[in-house]
Structures are given as structure tokens and as C-alpha cells.
Amino acid sequence: DAKTTQPPSMDCAEGRAANLPCNHSTISGNEYVYWYRQIHSQGPQYIIHGLKNNETNEMASLIITEDRKSSTLILPHATLRDTAVYYCIVRSQGAQKLVFGQGTRLTINP
Amino acid sequence: GAVVSQHPSRVICKSGTSVKIECRSLDFQATTMFWYRQFPKKSLMLMATSNEGSKATYEQGVEKDKFLINHASLTLSTLTVTSAHPEDSSFYICSASHRDPDTQYFGPGTRLTVL
Numbered sequence: 001d002a003k004t005t006q007p008p009s010m011d012c013a014e015g016r017a018a019n020l021p022c023n024h025s026t027i028s029g030n031e032y033v034y035w036y037r038q039i040h041s042q043g044p045q046y047i048i049h050g051l052k053n054n055e056t057n058e059m060a061s062l063i064i065t066e067d068r069k070s071s072t073l074i075l076p077h078a079t080l081r082d083t084a085v086y087y088c089i090v091r092s093q094g095a096q097k098l099v100f101g102q103g104t105r106l107t108i109n110p
Numbered sequence: 111g112a113v114v115s116q117h118p119s120r121v122i123c124k125s126g127t128s129v130k131i132e133c134r135s136l137d138f139q140a141t142t143m144f145w146y147r148q149f150p151k152k153s154l155m156l157m158a159t160s161n162e163g164s165k166a167t168y169e170q171g172v173e174k175d176k177f178l179i180n181h182a183s184l185t186l187s188t189l190t191v192t193s194a195h196p197e198d199s200s201f202y203i204c205s206a207s208h209r210d211p212d213t214q215y216f217g218p219g220t221r222l223t224v225l
Contacts, residue, residue, distance in 0.1 A: 036216075043114075043203045043216035044154065087153075096142060096207070098214055100154040 004088045009105040018075040020104050022088030025069045031092050033064060035073045037084040038103070044087065047073065078108045113137050114206050116217035123194055124225055131189045131220045133204030139184035140206030144214065145177075148201040160187050194224045 005023040012018040024033065034049040048055055048062045050071075055062045061074040075082055087103040113136040123129050133143055142161050146154040158179050160166040166179035178190040187206075191198055201221050205214040 038154075041201070041219070041221075043116075043205070043219045046213055046215060049213070096144075096159055097156060098144075098205075099156070100146075102153050 004090055004101050006086075006088050006101065006104045008102065009107070011107050011109055012075075012078050014080055014108050014110050015077055018078040018082065018106060018108070020073040020075075020086050020088075020106060021070065022073070023070045024088070024090045027068050027090050028092070031090045033062065033068075033071050034089040034091055034098070035060070035062065036087045036089065036098075036100075037082075037106075038087070039081075039084040044100075045084075047086075078106075080108050080110060082106065083108045112208050112213075112215040114140075114204065114215050114217040116202075116204055116220050118220060119218065120221045120223075122223045122225065125195055126193055128190055128192045129194055129222060131191075131202055131204075131222075133187045133189070133206070133217050135185045135206045135215075138206075138208055140187075140208070141184065142207040143181055143187040144205045145179060145187075145189050146203045146205070148203060148219075154203060157189075191222065194222070196224045198222065199224045 032049050032051050035047040036044040038044045047059050050062045064071045085103040085105050087100050115134045117132045145157045147157050148154045156169050157172045158166045158168045160179050160181040162181050162184050168174045181187040201219050203219040205216040
């Protein structure tokens with residue numbers, strides 16, 4: 001799977017939008033971008049995934065650049081409960097494995 | 111929907127004993143389940159992939175005789191840590207694939223402490 005690069009940590013004020021970047025410059029045409037998050041001492045939680053179009057669900061929005069070499073996860077109105085480690089993962093369609101990198105530790109401050 | 115449970119949530123055992131961890135998909139049938147291990151302040155590391163009714167596929171460096179995986183039904187997989195030692199102390203997490211095979215849903219994890 002293609003490697004992803006994320007900043008190790010970020011801070012965001014409560015109520016503001018949290019924008020988490022991810023670089024995946026070696027992504028292949030059939031590889032999707034997945035985002036998961038892990039709150040302390042819990043299992044990871046699926047957030048969103050996409051191939052090339054921007055995606056939005058009840059949790060977040062995913063913006064993928066036209067060349068697909070990077071993406072941004074947007075939490076529109078961050079709350080304290082959004083404090084977690086966020087993982088950006090690139091994975092081929094039909095591939096079973098998820099390979100976790102180090103992720104971004106997002107801290108939402110009151 | 112797509113709820114995965116694990117039991118127990120925490121377990122403490124003596125060195126040399128075996129510990130079984132259960133992973134269940136509560137509201138869907140999971141043809142594939144995965145087992146991960148996570149050390150403090152580290153990322154998740156895939157240990158093995160388990161398909162219902164067949165032998166698990168272990169990642170390189172994971173001892174299959176030490177970490178026994180059974181996936182006897184579409185809703186249950188078990189991980190048994192045999193002859194546990196203190197270095198096996200870790201957070202063990204399972205996940206299961208929903209009907210969309212590209213999305214995995216994770217259990218809450220099991221914290222194992224070996225004394």
C-alpha cells in the first residue's frame with residue numbers, strides 16, 4: 001500500500017473547523033483514501049473514505065486534490081470529544097489489509 | 111449498525127498461562143476478521159487475517175503457534191495467547207469486514223497484562 005504522511009500533532013479550538021492534512025504522493029489509480037480515528041484506549045472508528053471525488057457524511061468531509069496526491073479531512077465544528085489520533089490510510093479496492101501509520105494526534109482545546 | 115464487541119475488555123494473567131479473547135460482530139455477518147496489537151503510544155500492527163472456516167493468515171514475525179486464531183462462525187473469532195509472557199502485554203484489537211468488504215469496523219479492544 002502507498003505510504004501516507006501526516007503531521008504528528010495538531011491543535012484546534014472547540015467549535016472551529018479542524019483540517020487534518022495527509023500526503024499520499026505515491027497513490028495508485030485504484031487506491032482509496034480512508035480515515036479512521038482512535039480515541040484513547042478505544043478501538044479505531046471509521047470516519048470516511050473516497051477515491052477521487054470529495055465526500056461528506058455526518059461525521060466529516062474529505063477533500064481529495066485533483067492529482068490525488070494529498071487529501072484533507074475536515075471536522076466542521078470540532079468538539080472536545082473529537083480529541084483523538086486520526087489515521088489516513090491508502091488502500092486498494094478489495095485489499096483486505098489496513099496498514100496504520102503514526103497518525104495525527106488532534107487535541108481540541110476549550 | 112456495524113457493531114463489534116470484544117470480551118474481556120481487560121485481563122490480567124500470570125506468566126505461562128493462556129488467555130482467550132473473543133471478537134463478535136453483533137449485527138452483521140463478518141466473513142473476514144482481523145487481529146491487531148498496539149503497544150503504548152504506538153500505532154496498530156496487524157497480526158493476522160481470519161476468514162471464516164479457513165486458517166488464519168499471519169503477518170511476518172507473528173508466531174502462529176503462540177497466537178492461535180479461530181474463526182468458526184460468521185460472527186465470532188477468538189485469539190488465544192498461549193504461554194503468555196510479560197512482553198505479550200498489549201492492547202489487542204479486532205475488526206470485522208461489513209458487507210462492504212472495503213470497510214472494517216473495530217472492536218473496543220482488550221488490554222492484556224501479563225505479570
